[in-house]
Amino acid sequence: MSANRRSFLKAAACVGGWASVNLLPGEEVSQEKKEELVSPVEGRIALNLGTILQYKLPFLKQLELAAQVGFQNVEIWLHLLEQYLQEGGTLEELRSRLSDWNLRVVGAIGFTPWGVNDDTKRRQAMETMKRDMERMAALGATTLAAAPAGIYNRDDVELAALAGRYRELLELGETVGVFPQLEIWGAGQTLSKLSDATWVVVESAHPQAALLLDVYHLFRGGNDFTSLRQLNGRRMTNFHWNDYPGNIPREEQKDGDRVFPGEGVAPLVEIAQILRETGFTGTFSLEIFNRNYVQNWSNPLEMLQVAYRKMRDSLQKAGI
Numbered sequence: 001m002s003a004n005r006r007s008f009l010k011a012a013a014c015v016g017g018w019a020s021v022n023l024l025p026g027e028e029v030s031q032e033k034k035e036e037l038v039s040p041v042e043g044r045i046a047l048n049l050g051t052i053l054q055y056k057l058p059f060l061k062q063l064e065l066a067a068q069v070g071f072q073n074v075e076i077w078l079h080l081l082e083q084y085l086q087e088g089g090t091l092e093e094l095r096s097r098l099s100d101w102n103l104r105v106v107g108a109i110g111f112t113p114w115g116v117n118d119d120t121k122r123r124q125a126m127e128t129m130k131r132d133m134e135r136m137a138a139l140g141a142t143t144l145a146a147a148p149a150g151i152y153n154r155d156d157v158e159l160a161a162l163a164g165r166y167r168e169l170l171e172l173g174e175t176v177g178v179f180p181q182l183e184i185w186g187a188g189q190t191l192s193k194l195s196d197a198t199w200v201v202v203e204s205a206h207p208q209a210a211l212l213l214d215v216y217h218l219f220r221g222g223n224d225f226t227s228l229r230q231l232n233g234r235r236m237t238n239f240h241w242n243d244y245p246g247n248i249p250r251e252e253q254k255d256g257d258r259v260f261p262g263e264g265v266a267p268l269v270e271i272a273q274i275l276r277e278t279g280f281t282g283t284f285s286l287e288i289f290n291r292n293y294v295q296n297w298s299n300p301l302e303m304l305q306v307a308y309r310k311m312r313d314s315l316q317k318a319g320i
Contacts, residue, residue: 039055040246043320045311046073046106046285047274048240049080054291055300059084060097067101067306073283074103075238078132091138098139103139104215106283107238108132113150115165117157122165122184129169142238145212146180152188159196163203181212186220194223199229214287216258220250225271233280241284241311243268258288260307261314272318284320286311
């Protein structure tokens with residue numbers, strides 16, 4: 001190990017212990033792992049590729065731009081991965097590219113209706129989820145989102161039934177080594193409340209059950225950020241980081257109203273501090289869909305440069 005590397009490790013340990021190391025739930029911190037994973041705040045910043053979805057770029061180009069800006073972690077969208085494979089790409093090639101670009105896949109976003117009441121649709125969804133899990137495993141990832149697709153706008157899905165379906169999904173993940181994380185959508189009727197999502201995770205009674213949360217969705221669902229203190233942050237590996245405007249009533253805000261961290265009124269410093277108190281050591285992933293940004297920056301590289309700086313400044317301000 002170089003002298004500079006030793007100095008950096010020593011300084012990192014003195015400043016913040018190993019709180020900034022991005023670990024999976026239950027993963028032990030060996031000396032080798034410390035040396036491999038210790039990094040400044042940049043190592044905990046991720047890009048959800050939905051942020052540049054509206055530019056309609058090829059999948060590999062999205063990843064290349066993310067790496068060029070400085071992102072080390074990405075959340076991919078599964079329909080883009082499917083398109084890439086349909087057009088002749090391979091998982092082996094993609095994993096090689098990710099390695100070349102020093103990018104790590106920390107999650108994936110899909111909209112498979114795994115929680116619906118219809119048995120036939122749910123069986124089909126489970127097959128799709130298993131395929132997606134296998135693909136994520138091939139890319140070296142261990143998680144993907146379990147979004148409330150198909151149920152978020154309904155009021156006839158019982159939470160007890162949903163907990164059983166989520167457990168079934170987790171058991172499917174055991175066969176692959178990739179585990180779904182329960183996501184909330186703030187504008188919905190089902191799984192808009194942190195309390196409901198937490199209940200489903202607890203009731204599933206599975207050791208790999210975990211939440212995937214989002215600043216905007218927590219706000220949009222009328223949740224109090226203080227409630228995050230009741231969670232075990234070590235069980236979460238990723239947190240969607242964004243902001244929301246103060247000039248639109250909460251009930252009227254849309255996904256596309258999300259703004260860069262620091263450009264809205266979300267109490268991001270408080271949220272980050274609470275997450276740190278709960279033991280959260282995962283990544284903060286930028287997820288926004290603001291059409292105004294696409295209009296302001298016709299060049300996606302310039303937009304991503306601003307996005308990266310906003311993410312870094314926001315987290316540094318919060319002491320991450």
